[in-house]
Amino acid sequence: MSSNDLARGHSSATLSEASGLFVALSPQIRSLWAGARLCGPAFTVQGAGGDNLALHHAVPQAPPGSVLVADVGGARFGHWGEILTVAAQQRGIAGLLIDGGVRDAAETAALGFPVFSRNNAILGTRKDFRGVLGRPVKVGGVTVNPGDLVVGDVDGVVALPASDTERILDRAVARVTHENELMKRLREGRSTLDLYNDFETAGRCHR
Incomplete structure (x- = not known):
């Protein structure tokens, strides 16, 4: 059984306490819709606040089953919405964790795509910064490296170091x-x- 499958059987709180490490993200990072659960290896995205071009570049490059983990500085803009959700689902991406704002909550919930974000915001974004993919990012006060196991549920989100997951x-x-x-x-x-x-x-x- 894979680490992903094993992790799905545990809550974020259990994993946080079992780790003995600083792996719990800020409690301000919450699920966009009730019942969402996030689990998968991180595909990291360094973006910019108020700009979602990095996410458009990340979707076609992220491996199926991965979780997009994006740092956009906590900015209150709608960096992600229904269009990117449909594109991500077609790619087989497992979900999104973003330190920033998203929108289209009802549509995303109807599609069943797990999104965990710092805030909901409707302000539109520009598309100027291509971003940097596959490097460590800081989300919710925790540094997340590519391949770290991300688990999110109603209680919060943890990012488990890939080297220590077992x-x-x-x-x-x-x-x-x-x-x-x-x-x-x-x-x-x-x-x-x-x-x-x-x-x-x-x-x-x-x-």
């Missing part, structure tokens, strides 16, 4: 197993304080 996913599985055991005991009538005291005691006994 370790993080293993830790996520262990974390979920532990939490399932906690919830089983809670349903048996234990309190959260009881459970955490039990684990604290067990930890001291094994030191």
